[in-house]
Amino acid sequence: MEDTLKNSLRKNMLNIRKNMTEQNVSSFSLKIMDKIMELPQFTNCKSIMLYMSFNNEVDTYNLATWCLNNNKTVIAPYCIKSSHKIVPFIINNLTTDLTKSTFGIMEPKHNTLMKENIENIDLIIVPGVVFDEDCNRIGFGAGYYDRFLSTKAKNTITIGIAYDYQIIDKVPTDKYDVPLNFIITEKRIISLK
Numbered sequence: 001m002e003d004t005l006k007n008s009l010r011k012n013m014l015n016i017r018k019n020m021t022e023q024n025v026s027s028f029s030l031k032i033m034d035k036i037m038e039l040p041q042f043t044n045c046k047s048i049m050l051y052m053s054f055n056n057e058v059d060t061y062n063l064a065t066w067c068l069n070n071n072k073t074v075i076a077p078y079c080i081k082s083s084h085k086i087v088p089f090i091i092n093n094l095t096t097d098l099t100k101s102t103f104g105i106m107e108p109k110h111n112t113l114m115k116e117n118i119e120n121i122d123l124i125i126v127p128g129v130v131f132d133e134d135c136n137r138i139g140f141g142a143g144y145y146d147r148f149l150s151t152k153a154k155n156t157i158t159i160g161i162a163y164d165y166q167i168i169d170k171v172p173t174d175k176y177d178v179p180l181n182f183i184i185t186e187k188r189i190i191s192l193k
């Protein structure tokens with residue numbers, strides 16, 4: 001029952017996101033980046049993991065570039081399809097260290113790059129499709145991030161980024177869902193109570 005609800009919320013929201021204009025994607029993404037940069041938890045982090053944005057997801061490339069130019073360690077997720085696991089790899093260059101996966105998402109060149117231990121990551125930017133004001137999230141539905149975040153250190157900060165319309169009243173959750181520390185949209189910063 002709950003799963004069906006998650007699935008329909010996910011499907012409806014993806015449909016809305018698919019129809020965004022390129023201009024809104026880029027202007028909202030820049031506003032979200034400004035808000036991330038307001039957080040002391042961002043200023044203080046030495047290492048940051050971010051997803052490589054795809055389709056109309058909130059753009060992370062500007063943030064990744066800023067971090068690389070400002071002495072932060074940048075980490076990108078490599079997804080293992082057979083086990084639905086994420087392995088974090090350190091990237092130094094957005095052009096030469098990434099390659100297109102079979103799904104068309106840019107992923108780290110896992111054969112040559114260095115793995116990072118999740119316990120050493122200060123801050124993780126988490127993708128998602130639907131969120132609520134209690135910092136719950138619905139992702140793409142395979143449990144990649146739920147599995148990954150369940151192994152993080154307690155003091156690792158997690159930030160979900162989304163367009164404001166992706167925040168709904170209540171996201172249905174199950175025992176594996178990991179709430180985030182913050183959700184940031186172009187309009188507001190929501191913190192975990």
Ligand SMILES: Nc1ncnc2c1ncn2[C@@H]1O[C@H](COP(=O)(O)OP(=O)(O)OP(=O)(O)O)[C@@H](O)[C@H]1O
Pocket residue numbers: 006137138139140141142143144145146147150176177
């Ligand atoms: N730590 C875990 N161990 C075992 N199964 C898990 C774990 N985390 C999630 N799952 C399973 O993965 C499936 C997908 O979960 P869910 O619908 O919450 O995905 P999601 O949060 O949208 O996806 P993602 O985390 O990839 O963004 C569910 O069947 C869930 O039980």
Ligand SMILES: [Mg+2]
Pocket residue numbers: 137138139143146176177178
């Ligand atoms: Mg989940």
